[in-house]
Amino acid sequence: xxxxxxxxxxxxxxxxxxxxxxxxxxxxxxxxxxxxxxxxxxxxxxxxxxxxxxxxxxxxxxxxxxxxxxxxxxxxxxxxxxxxxxxxxxxxxxxxxxxxxxxxxxxxxxxxxxxxxxxxxxxxxxxxxxxxxxxxxxxxxxxxxxxxxxxxxxxxxxxxxxxxxxxxxxxxxxxxxxxxxxxxxxxxxxxxxxxxxxxxxxxxxxxxxxxxxxxxxxxxxxxxxxxxxxxxxxxxxxxxxxxxxxxxxxxxxxxxxxxxxxxxxxxxxxxxxxxxxxxxxxxxxxxxxxxxxxxxxxxxxxxxxxxxxxxxxxxxxxxxxxxxxxxxxxxxxxxxxxxxxxxxxxxxxxxxxxxxxxxxxxxxxxxxxxxxxxxxxxxxxxxxxxxxxxxxxxxxxxxxxxxxxxxxxxxxxxxxxxxxxxxxxxxxxxxxxxxxxxxxxxxxxxxxxxxxxxxxxxxxxxxxxxxxxxxxxxxxxxxxxxxxxxxxxxxxxxxxxxxxxxxxxxxxxxxxxxxxxxxxxxxxxxxxxxxxxxxxxxxxxxxxxxxxxxxxxxxxxxxxxxxxxxxxxxxxxxxxxxxxxxxxxxxxxxxxxxxxxxxxxxxxxxxxxxxxxxxxxxxxxxxxxxxxxxxxxxxxxxxxxxxxxxxxxxxxxxxxxxxxxxxxxxxxxxxxxxxxxxxxxxxxxxxxxxxxxxxxxxxxxxxxxxxxxxxxxxxxxxxxxxxxxxxxxxxxxxxxxxxxxxxxxxxxxxxxxxxxxxxxxxxxxxxxxxxxxxxxxxxxxxxxxxxxxxxxxxxxxxxxxxxxxxxxxxxxxxxxxxxxxxxxxxxxxxxxxxxxxxxxxxxxxxxxxxxxxxxx
Numbered sequence: 102x103x104x105x106x107x108x109x110x111x112x113x114x115x116x117x118x119x120x121x122x123x124x125x126x127x128x129x130x131x132x133x134x135x136x137x138x139x140x141x142x143x144x145x146x147x148x149x150x151x152x153x154x155x156x157x158x159x160x161x162x163x164x165x166x167x168x169x170x171x172x173x174x175x176x177x178x179x180x181x182x183x184x185x186x187x188x189x190x191x192x193x194x195x196x197x198x199x200x201x202x203x204x205x206x207x208x209x210x211x212x213x214x215x216x217x218x219x220x221x222x223x224x225x226x227x228x229x230x231x232x233x234x235x236x237x238x239x240x241x242x243x244x245x246x247x248x249x250x251x252x253x254x255x256x257x258x259x260x261x262x263x264x265x266x267x268x269x270x271x272x273x274x275x276x277x278x279x280x281x282x283x284x285x286x287x288x289x290x291x292x293x294x295x296x297x298x299x300x301x302x303x304x305x306x307x308x309x310x311x312x313x314x315x316x317x318x319x320x321x322x323x324x325x326x327x328x329x330x331x332x333x334x335x336x337x338x339x340x341x342x343x344x345x346x347x348x349x350x351x352x353x354x355x356x357x358x359x360x361x362x363x364x365x366x367x368x369x370x371x372x373x374x375x376x377x378x379x380x381x382x383x384x385x386x387x388x389x390x391x392x393x394x395x396x397x398x399x400x401x402x403x404x405x406x407x408x409x410x411x412x413x414x415x416x417x418x419x420x421x422x423x424x425x426x427x428x429x430x431x432x433x434x435x436x437x438x439x440x441x442x443x444x445x446x447x448x449x450x451x452x453x454x455x456x457x458x459x460x461x462x463x464x465x466x467x468x469x470x471x472x473x474x475x476x477x478x479x480x481x482x483x484x485x486x487x488x489x490x491x492x493x494x495x496x497x498x499x500x501x502x503x504x505x506x507x508x509x510x511x512x513x514x515x516x517x518x519x520x521x522x523x524x525x526x527x528x529x530x531x532x533x534x535x536x537x538x539x540x541x542x543x544x545x546x547x548x549x550x551x552x553x554x555x556x557x558x559x560x561x562x563x564x565x566x567x568x569x570x571x572x573x574x575x576x577x578x579x580x581x582x583x584x585x586x587x588x589x590x591x592x593x594x595x596x597x598x599x600x601x602x603x604x605x606x607x608x609x610x611x612x613x614x615x616x617x618x619x620x621x622x623x624x625x626x627x628x629x630x631x632x633x634x635x636x637x638x639x640x641x642x643x644x645x646x647x648x649x650x651x652x653x654x655x656x657x658x659x660x661x662x663x664x665x666x667x668x669x670x671x672x673x674x675x676x677x678x679x680x681x682x683x684x685x686x687x688x689x690x691x692x693x694x695x696x697x698x699x700x701x702x703x704x705x706x707x708x709x710x711x712x713x714x715x716x717x718x719x720x721x722x723x724x725x726x727x728x729x730x731x732x733x734x735x736x737x738x739x740x741x742x743x744x745x746x747x748x749x750x751x752x753x754x755x756x757x758x759x760x761x762x763x764x765x766x767x768x769x770x771x772x773x774x775x776x777x778x779x780x781x782x783x784x785x786x787x788x789x790x791x792x793x794x795x796x797x798x799x800x801x802x803x804x805x806x807x808x809x810x811x812x813x814x815x816x817x818x819x820x821x822x823x824x825x826x827x828x829x830x831x832x833x834x835x836x837x838x839x840x841x842x843x844x845x846x847x848x849x850x851x852x853x854x855x856x857x858x859x860x861x862x863x864x865x866x867x868x869x870x871x872x873x874x875x876x877x878x879x880x881x882x883x884x885x886x887x888x889x890x891x892x893x894x895x896x897x898x899x900x901x902x903x904x905x906x907x908x909x910x911x912x913x914x915x916x917x918x919x920x921x922x923x924x925x926x927x928x929x930x931x932x933x934x935x936x937x938x939x940x941x942x943x944x945x946x947x948x949x950x951x952x953x954x955x956x957x
Contacts, residue, residue, distance in 0.1 A: 124167045472629070750778070
């Protein structure tokens with residue numbers, strides 16, 4: 102499999118405490134591979150000089166390539182850079198990354214000398230040794246040697262002007278040359294090597310005397326020699342195919358291309374995973390996941406694209422460099438407050454730069470983010486804070502009165518901010534004039550105990566990288582499920598879960614241009630869907646997030662017109678609103694290239710109209726908070742199947758099981774959707790019973806009803822808890838909703854099963870009101886319901902209708918339309934017209950609220 106971007110697989114490994122030394126390491130490939138290969142670059146080099154080898158072997162083997170001490174993205178400590186320091190770094194690297202007992206060691210140039218010294222000292226750890234372009238000694242000529250003895254303040258500017266790029270500061274190169282490179286004596290070390298060894302030389306390598314290269318193979322007992330024609334010192338890049346073949350022959354095993362390997366593997370998997378045949382050509386069916394915390398995506402983007410825009414908010418921008426510094430300040434500020442690794446830090450914010458700073462800052466401090474809906478009612482907010490045990494919260498000033506009244510347990514630290522803090526003065530004035538930006542209240546110079554103002558909080562903290570070790574399996578997030586049909590539960594997601602889902606989406610859309618894409622972030626980041634598809638995904642490609650707090654459709658279109666976003670994760674209600682907006686094309690919607698719809702079924706009419714308006718692609722996907730959240734999606738530019746939720750993402754298994762027995766069902770049968778994959782949650786926060794119910798034998802039982810066709814496309818049918826039981830029959834609400842949505846006067850429809858006993862009570866209460874009712878259609882609907890309750894057993898079917906703008910459909914019209922397209926048993930027993938349906942804060946119909954209203 103070709104790696105899209107090796108930097109995505111970087112992690113930092115601490116190899117020394119005093120001085121503190123962290124090596125930046127590319128670590129890719131399966132952990133249980135037959136071979137683990139460690140690549141060591143040469144003097145002045147960097148890890149990505151092995152890019153051809155890493156990309157070639159990562160599918161089959163675990164491949165690891167560090168920037169050695171003082172080089173590339175690793176720390177540049179004030180040390181001597183002796184050979185023993187480098188060997189010690191490799192020993193600790195192997196320990197920290199849990200290498201197998203034996204591994205293959207490959208070094209280039211002086212990296213080969215480091216590899217040979219390690220092998221001589223640790224023969225039991227090295228399976229095989231390969232040195233490429235390594236000499237028996239590395240003493241430079243008189244002129245070059247003289248440069249290494251210049252004062253650092255003179256030589257550093259000279260280094261930056263040299264035609265050869267050296268990836269280490271001059272002081273590092275000077276010390277390393279004087280204390281390690283020039284001191285290397287292969288004649289003493291190489292004869293001590295007693296493991297199988299291969300020496301690879303470029304025929305035209307003349308950096309050092311030819312005899313120094315030639316004698317290396319003679320000095321290592323029983324070493325093999327491979328000379329690569331038409332190549333010089335950087336032979337692994339100049340003739341990568343020839344070098345890779347030599348490595349493969351020496352390691353053992355037949356060499357196959359990634360495409361050949363992919364096809365062979367697919368043939369073995371197709372019976373279980375028929376969907377693999379319908380992946381787009383550039384989408385791999387399995388991935389190598391970086392062993393890193395989630396915030397590494399931000400760090401990598403800031404290093405590679407420091408001046409690229411990270412956030413756009415009401416016309417103001419933050420670059421990746423600036424954002425990273427503020428994230429570090431927030432993390433260090435939390436640490437100064439006493440927040441420790443594993444403590445919970447809550448966020449109660451709309452979409453704004455402060456959310457991003459707080460989210461990634463808390464993670465960098467080793468804390469667990471508790472992501473809260475800013476529209477939560479006081480009861481929900483109190484429950485989530487108490488249940489999670491949050492010690493600190495970042496919120497708007499306007500939320501302080503509500504937060505301060507919470508008594509059990511009291512928050513130790515409340516960090517307050519205003520939406521206008523990241524908006525220019527001119528923009529503040531204009532936005533307040535249009536009532537789009539709430540003013541920040543007048544602040545006390547001395548806040549109450551435990552209260553902190555964000556900007557002062559950041560100013561008092563350092564921008565240095567936080568000194569907290571965070572690992573992939575550490576808990577990153579407690580995300581309370583929306584609870585559209587049941588009470589919310591705290592979903593525990595690890596860094597590894599979130600990294601996996603981000604990588605799956607990154608590979609699902611392989612044609613993005615890093616550092617140039619803009620992602621319209623209209624969905625609330627407080628929900629896992631936007632958190633992953635907009636924020637985490639954006640940072641994995643160094644994209645710019647166009648942040649929008651809850652806004653009207655016109656303001657969203659104005660942002661599209663101003664910023665030309667190319668990627669737009671959304672929900673059907675957002676796409677529908679754009680479709681129905683007058684003269685929508687004038688807002689530049691043609692720049693939108695790719696959209697993934699989730700949270701609710703995507704009506705075909707909405708999809709077709711949106712694609713016609715934008716000329717982009719809108720596909721339906723599926724996910725749930727418990728899976729970080731995305732598990733399925735239609736191919737963005739491939740064979741999409743409208744009306745389905747698409748195919749499982751790479752490394753995601755999915756099947757349909759019987760709702761009663763749990764047995765696997767045949768293709769085409771309807772049952773419960775169960776999934777498994779690296780993005781599936783750790784469990785529910787402090788709720789072992791619910792965790793055992795949802796996670797069984799590695800499978801997540803979603804509670805959703807679906808079916809899979811012969812080609813592996815899945816179709817969402819309904820929530821298991823939404824099924825209607827009428828007269829001994831099971832009815833799927835979505836079957837009815839899809840028909841009602843086809844009515845030309847209907848904008849939205851939701852169908853519920855109402856318990857008969859509850860309806861009878863309501864109908865009896867309504868008898869007295871009927872005589873006063875002036876609307877013939879409502880009287881008709883009430884009579885229909887009264888008749889239905891006499892005949893029905895279990896539940897009756899009630900439809901809630903929102904009419905299109907300017908339309909006034911009647912209950913008679915709706916029922917007549919339904920009867921013409923549905924079996925009589927599925928025709929609604931009652932119709933209720935509403936101006937709007939209750940929604941979750943991501944636009945999903947809140948059916949639990951409707952049911953609660955019926956009970957009341």
